[in-house]
């Protein structure tokens with residue numbers, strides 16, 4: 001068994017392996033017949049050498065390129081060496097260009113309910129012996145165990161003998177099995193979708209979600225936008241009619257079809273006449289965060305609201321009549337009404353200094369953040385996974401779930417914010433800023449983000465010129 005790992009332009013070739021040794025069969029693959037006659041009917045490898053089509057099928061240009069490389073590898077003599085990043089362009093393969101008449105004929109089969117490899121092979125004009133030959137001569141044929149309805153297999157058959165099989169396990173990945181004598185070489189190829197910039201804008205009349213949907217944004221993009229601006233805008237309290245937003249991201253397209261979206265690249269949110277701008281920046285280490293165009297982090301050290309889209313049911317009030325005790329007792333926090341079981345998130349990175357029952361607070365968690373800050377979360381129905389005193393939590397991590405333990409009339413989160421030992425109103429307290437782009441990284445930051453901001457401006461201008469055409473729906 002020889003295993004070679006190599007990289008082709010842009011996409012990895014995984015486990016380009018030559019399976020040696022016969023008698024390797026797959027348990028999950030069913031055979032109609034494995035009698036010796038059937039096996040004897042398998043032709044020896046007398047077929048002409050396989051030559052890749054010079055012209056790639058428009059449907060899968062990269063995959064085709066990958067196949068031609070697989071062939072180049074398969075055609076090499078016994079010793080297979082790691083490939084030195086060949087460029088899979090037709091013109092770089094004169095042998096192929098000079099034989100344009102040898103076009104590979106592909107035959108596609110779609111996996112149906114109840115199918116197994118044998119039934120699909122039968123439809124393609126092959127038989128159980130071919131299934132056996134492939135699965136026993138390629139370790140990677142294991143992947144074929146996982147076929148499920150809707151996937152496709154492409155067959156290349158010459159004189160009744162399987163030369164190549166392409167198993168499209170998803171829209172973006174496929175495995176190729178290429179005959180080399182009586183064995184099969186295998187490789188996986190990953191396609192990159194085409195990216196198309198997409199710009200959307202809207203004005204809030206009743207709710208952020210409705211406005212987002214009207215602007216053609218998916219719920220997940222709306223959530224993404226709310227998360228980006230969630231540090232500056234309280235989407236529970238601050239939203240007003242007339243607030244507006246602009247969002248740019250890349251749509252992912254494959255074979256002319258919209259298959260998904262990339263993350264938001266640039267966005268603006270105008271809340272009560274104050275405009276916040278954000279742009280996505282990927283650091284050298286690969287982490288991506290959102291910054292203002294000036295390079296200030298959109299993140300603060302704390303989340304303003306530790307529960308998603310809850311409603312404030314009781315404000316911070318030092319002279320409130322307690323609903324259960326029915327006497328004046330300071331309400332030293334903010335109550336967020338939310339259904340029982342709603343996740344409660346750590347408002348900032350910190351250390352758990354209490355996780356357990358605490359009198360009228362019921363099941364409560366207290367976090368310490370740096371030297372000066374503490375946050376308290378009360379009336380939980382249960383704690384988050386792994387939440388124990390002494391452990392550290394990351395901002396946004398689920399520390400518990402909304403409930404009504406302790407002195408509570410109904411399910412809600414009682415949330416307290418303490419600064420230097422004094423309780424403060426979590427809704428109005430000034431939250432500290434997170435790190436901005438350091439001076440020495442500013443040039444790189446500008447180089448990466450300014451084109452995105454300029455592009456959003458261009459797309460917005462184009463939209464105005466086009467006369468506010470109807471927004472398309474996005475995934």
Ligand SMILES: [Zn+2]
Pocket residue numbers: 314331333334335413414415
């Ligand atoms: Zn409360």
